[in-house]
Amino acid sequence: MNIDQIKKEFPIFDEKIQNNDLVYLDSANSSQKPKIVVDRINEFYTKQFSNVGRSVHYLAVAATNLYENTRSSVQKYINAKDKNEIVFTKGATEALNLVANTLGQSYLQEGDEVLITELEHHSNYVPWHFLRKSKNIKINFAEINEEGEITLEEIEKKITPKTKLISITHLSNVTGAILPVKEITQLAHSKGIIVVVDGCQGAPHLKLDMQDLGCDFYAISCHKMYGPTGLGVLYGKKKWLEELPPYQGGGGMINEVKKDRISYGELPNKYEAGTMATAQVIAFDQSIKFLESIGIENVMKHEADLVEYGQELLQKNNSVKLIGNPKNKGGVLSFTIEGVHPHDIATILDEDGVAIRAGHHCCQILHDKLNIPASARASVGIYNTKEDLDQLNESINNCKKIFNL
Amino acid sequence: MNLKELYQEIILEHGKNPRNLRKTEGFNKDAKGNNPLCGDNVHVYLKLNGQKIVEDASFEGSGCAISMASASIMTDLIKGKNEHEAKEIVEDFLGMIKENPELKSKYLNEDEKTKLMCLSGVKQYPMRVKCATLSWHTMVSAFDEKTEEVKTEN
Ligand SMILES: Cc1ncc(COP(=O)(O)O)c(C=O)c1O
Numbered sequence: 001m002n003i004d005q006i007k008k009e010f011p012i013f014d015e016k017i018q019n020n021d022l023v024y025l026d027s028a029n030s031s032q033k034p035k036i037v038v039d040r041i042n043e044f045y046t047k048q049f050s051n052v053g054r055s056v057h058y059l060a061v062a063a064t065n066l067y068e069n070t071r072s073s074v075q076k077y078i079n080a081k082d083k084n085e086i087v088f089t090k091g092a093t094e095a096l097n098l099v100a101n102t103l104g105q106s107y108l109q110e111g112d113e114v115l116i117t118e119l120e121h122h123s124n125y126v127p128w129h130f131l132r133k134s135k136n137i138k139i140n141f142a143e144i145n146e147e148g149e150i151t152l153e154e155i156e157k158k159i160t161p162k163t164k165l166i167s168i169t170h171l172s173n174v175t176g177a178i179l180p181v182k183e184i185t186q187l188a189h190s191k192g193i194i195v196v197v198d199g200c201q202g203a204p205h206l207k208l209d210m211q212d213l214g215c216d217f218y219a220i221s222c223h224k225m226y227g228p229t230g231l232g233v234l235y236g237k238k239k240w241l242e243e244l245p246p247y248q249g250g251g252g253m254i255n256e257v258k259k260d261r262i263s264y265g266e267l268p269n270k271y272e273a274g275t276m277a278t279a280q281v282i283a284f285d286q287s288i289k290f291l292e293s294i295g296i297e298n299v300m301k302h303e304a305d306l307v308e309y310g311q312e313l314l315q316k317n318n319s320v321k322l323i324g325n326p327k328n329k330g331g332v333l334s335f336t337i338e339g340v341h342p343h344d345i346a347t348i349l350d351e352d353g354v355a356i357r358a359g360h361h362c363c364q365i366l367h368d369k370l371n372i373p374a375s376a377r378a379s380v381g382i383y384n385t386k387e388d389l390d391q392l393n394e395s396i397n398n399c400k401k402i403f404n405l
Numbered sequence: 406m407n408l409k410e411l412y413q414e415i416i417l418e419h420g421k422n423p424r425n426l427r428k429t430e431g432f433n434k435d436a437k438g439n440n441p442l443c444g445d446n447v448h449v450y451l452k453l454n455g456q457k458i459v460e461d462a463s464f465e466g467s468g469c470a471i472s473m474a475s476a477s478i479m480t481d482l483i484k485g486k487n488e489h490e491a492k493e494i495v496e497d498f499l500g501m502i503k504e505n506p507e508l509k510s511k512y513l514n515e516d517e518k519t520k521l522m523c524l525s526g527v528k529q530y531p532m533r534v535k536c537a538t539l540s541w542h543t544m545v546s547a548f549d550e551k552t553e554e555v556k557t558e559n
Contacts, residue, residue: 339421340470341468341469341470341473342469343445343468343469343471343533343536344412344469344470344471347408347411347530347532347533348408348412351408359442373445373446373467373468374445402408402412402417403412403417403470404417
């Protein structure tokens, strides 16, 4: 695999960012886009545009087919059993809200418990908090260990007879810990507990096999997966998606509408009310093709090498403290520097063209637990190289110099 | 862009050893502020005497060098000013941070102006302006006895 070649497929790396070559280490936030994805959006709007599923004219039929093609590609890519288990949403956030909302309407009852973890992104906590307010459910938190991991044992410990649902991240966007989702799912299912997975960080970096993983729902963020913004995917087991009520009402999701009664459409339309992010869905097919052309095994190998390299570099750098040290770790390096606030780190690194993120990364629960207000985070994607991490380290040294460390 | 302008010695020094980072005993005005995007927070305390003059000002909180230095310098120079003077200084400071090339307030002496001008480097860093302004907005809120937390939107 030739990373230089792959990098060339991303037009942004031809740009000078404030006179610097871009060292993009913010892919956990959002990935850059390969040219084929950008071009596909342009091509669709300039040559093929029509709304989908509404009209019988040529363009509408063609657009509908393209839209449905992506659904099939996603199904194959994540090895879902059925095409109708793939629902498009505006992002992973909406996917998780959809799950919480519909389960709240028809499944979860007052007093039921939902188990999440201290690693969760706000979008896998706040939707459940809504149910805590409206339905009086209880939320329990599985706690991280010293390494910033969530173990199967910890999950087991936190399950009570009232636990109805477990909602967990596949890969932490702060500590990088990869959770044993398959084992957790097996355990949960043996106790009749539903499993929801926030797959935002898992989907771009790990091999996805829904039938093997076994979870009931899996939320994907397309913009972190070399795809367009404004798009997410919810995978849901067919039996759930058929059983649960609709989320939003409007055009496209209905079967029959009368003054005194309404019946809803079949899957997948049932969950895709209104005009969807058509161009993004169609372009996302190219993101999947891009990932398939490299091969997920190669992606995983490359990123594992990068993380190991970066981790070693930063461990050797005095006054840099890495957050978490999970055995099974994805491409995220979160750190603090004693005496320099993460925002100052990010501003100083930016001057060298090194783009990282500083803040709580939408994980305030975790930062409270770690007793730090914020952290700096470098995260990798397929286009990163060891040189990028060398530059990161060098810019960190410059930052220390400015702060007289 | 000029990092040196942003991270001047005086800012680093105040950032590292902030003045008045404590809770004023017997304070009679206070307010909290936070920056939801970064998770930074500040709590400003004021003690006004019978003549409505700031006898002591202090703050608690955590944040970047810019926000700590800004709160440090602010709490230092606001002592001895009355509410009207303090508010004029806030206006002057906010104007300078956003667009004005210099400070105009007659309630600031040259030394105070020089110190505050050290923060003018953030102008070039739009995402960091709120770091410099949070404690100032929070101080106004304390004067106005607002109970709601200040949230910075720049
Ligand atoms: C772990 C995790 N969950 C959820 C989200 C939200 O995803 P989206 O931007 O697609 O709504 C993110 C992205 O910030 C994330 O990192």
